[in-house]
Amino acid sequence: MLSQHSPAVFQEEFQMTFATSCFSVLPFGMNGIGGIGGVSIGWRPIVALHIPDGFLNLPVIGVTWVISIALIALALQRVQAEYQDRTVPLMGVCAAFIFAAQMINFPIPGGTSGHLLGGTLAGALLGPWAGSLVMAAVFIVQGVLFQDGGITVMGANIFNMGLIGTFGGYYLFTAIRRSLGRNKLQSMVVASAVGAWVSVMAAAFVCAIQLATSGTVPLGVALSAMLGWHVLIGIGEALITVATLTFIWRSRPDLFFHPPRRSAVSVAQPYSVR
Amino acid sequence: MSQNAVQIRNRLVIFGGLGVALAIALFVSPFASSDPDGLDRVAGDLKFDEKEAAEKPAEKLPFYAVFDEYALRGAPEPIATPLAGLVGTLATFGLAWGVGKLVVRGKSHSEDGSQTEG
Numbered sequence: 575m576l577s578q579h580s581p582a583v584f585q586e587e588f589q590m591t592f593a594t595s596c597f598s599v600l601p602f603g604m605n606g607i608g609g610i611g612g613v614s615i616g617w618r619p620i621v622a623l624h625i626p627d628g629f630l631n632l633p634v635i636g637v638t639w640v641i642s643i644a645l646i647a648l649a650l651q652r653v654q655a656e657y658q659d660r661t662v663p664l665m666g667v668c669a670a671f672i673f674a675a676q677m678i679n680f681p682i683p684g685g686t687s688g689h690l691l692g693g694t695l696a697g698a699l700l701g702p703w704a705g706s707l708v709m710a711a712v713f714i715v716q717g718v719l720f721q722d723g724g725i726t727v728m729g730a731n732i733f734n735m736g737l738i739g740t741f742g743g744y745y746l747f748t749a750i751r752r753s754l755g756r757n758k759l760q761s762m763v764v765a766s767a768v769g770a771w772v773s774v775m776a777a778a779f780v781c782a783i784q785l786a787t788s789g790t791v792p793l794g795v796a797l798s799a800m801l802g803w804h805v806l807i808g809i810g811e812a813l814i815t816v817a818t819l820t821f822i823w824r825s826r827p828d829l830f831f832h833p834p835r836r837s838a839v840s841v842a843q844p845y846s847v848r
Numbered sequence: 849m850s851q852n853a854v855q856i857r858n859r860l861v862i863f864g865g866l867g868v869a870l871a872i873a874l875f876v877s878p879f880a881s882s883d884p885d886g887l888d889r890v891a892g893d894l895k896f897d898e899k900e901a902a903e904k905p906a907e908k909l910p911f912y913a914v915f916d917e918y919a920l921r922g923a924p925e926p927i928a929t930p931l932a933g934l935v936g937t938l939a940t941f942g943l944a945w946g947v948g949k950l951v952v953r954g955k956s957h958s959e960d961g962s963q964t965e966g
Contacts, residue, residue: 623887628901654951662952663858666945667865673940674872677918677933679881686889687881704948711944715936720918721906781887791896799890807886826861 623691623781623804624716625731627724631788638784639729645737646710652703661704664829668696669708671818673715680810688807690814691777693739694747694770698819701831702744709736730784734777743773748832757834759823763816770815774808775801866941873933877918878926 630638653661672692679687692712696705710732716722723731747769754761782800786793827834884892891897906912914921919928920935 623885625887626900627904627906628899629891629896650947650951653948657948657952659952660858662945662948663862665948666941667862667869669944670866670869670937670941671872674869674877674933674937677873677877677880677929677936679883679885681881681883685883687883687885689880689885707947708944711947712940715940715943717906718909719911719936719939720915720932721904721912722917724901725905725909778886785896790899791894795894796890799894800886803886803889826857829861 623731623735623777624713624723625727625734625781625784627726629724629788629790630727630730630784631790634784634788635726635729638727638733642710642729642732642737645706646732649703649707653707657701657704661700665700665704665708668699668705669711672696672708673712675814676712676716682803682806682810684803684806686803686806688804688810690811691735691739691774692815693735693741693773693777694743694766694811695815695818697740697744697831698747698766698769698815699822699829699831702741705744706736706740709740712736730781734780734784738780739773739777742776743769744831746772751832756832759820762823762834763820766815766819767812770812771808774804774811778804778807866937869937869941870934873937874930877929877933 672690672695675690675692677689679689681687693705693709696708699705700708713723713728713731713736717725717728717731747765750765750768751761754764778800779797782793782796785791785800786796790796822829823834883889888897891900915932915935918932918936920931921928923931
């Protein structure tokens, strides 16, 4: 199924996985098929965890902007020092994929929806530094072009989903993968699933703290409500991350930031005749 | 593998990856759920959604004349969102590529390893 490299196969794979992930979290049928197949006219995808203008107060806005700008500056420096120019096209492709995937809200039980954040995906392929730059690019385009995520709170959005999601996802992914065996597909799958789920929970946790610190909503209810929904949204994140990374592992394992070593890969899927 | 074969394989990643992203933006976006997302839902449940700024700063930008959230203004309803997705995907691709190009500029190509230091 995954032996070909054509985009069509990838797309089919993605859609299939996407559909599976939708159905698998829909046992209660609250959105029913209508949420997936019903092309309702007049809706607008508005995206999860993207804080709009007005939810955060000035101190929280200021602190998150300062941290985000500092980390982006550091990321630019590290990318300049450590990355080769072959990384550049992969940054573009990763950013494009994450932007497109973020448009696709999947329904979760209870009349809510979620979508991919992509931090763990970006980190696994590009490492935390180039990965967080890619995530920042996604949020800038969403905020500036499409009024999705506030402009004044963009620092917070980059901090929560771009930096926490990418660094948290990357380090957890790498640690779990190393401990289970760097060259095994199974350990990559476990590592990316856990990394993706935890990174979404971490982003939701930090978002709740910011809302509470801003006096928008009390901490207790913010935490339980945000984490409650994102337990499920994180499962969607894990499914999409695992499906995408498994496809890349089988077709182009060298694209991973820490590629599996060749001997182990050629057993799983010989991809070059030598 | 020869240098040429490597180049072809890398182009396949770029065009294949970008093609998948564009296909998602164009063909899957009409099927996205319109339910409120995690934060929207919480904001509604906990009654702090009215704190959202009535006038978004982003609406002061020239892009607001072109896009009403993820919909291209003036386009027929069924294709307004796919077209916005197409533009957004290409813009994100260009921005990330451009940033990468500017930062990594002028380094020699090396075949092995993605890092020069540990």
